Amino acid sequence: METRSQLFIGRSGQGSNKHRPYSCLRIDVKGEGQPKFIVRPLVAEWYQRRWCDREIEPFEI
Structure with a gap:
């Protein structure tokens, strides 16, 4: 599965x-027998001369 x-x-x-x-x-x-991967995207954005953090929901594969 791709x-x-x-x-x-x-x-x-x-x-x-x-x-x-x-x-x-x-x-x-x-996880123990079969691993679970929790992916957390982290985003920082430079906008109008300041740094802002964006919240993106983590997902599991």
Whole structure:
């Protein structure tokens, strides 16, 4: 089974309204016999000369 990402966080806007997101993933491994991976997208965005955090729901694979 192939899984493709449906999550895209990219730059948008122009001039002083430009959004500049930076992202990474945190992956927690849980479970004993068969592992479960909890994926937490982490996003910080530079917008209007300050850093903002974006909340994105974690998901399990």
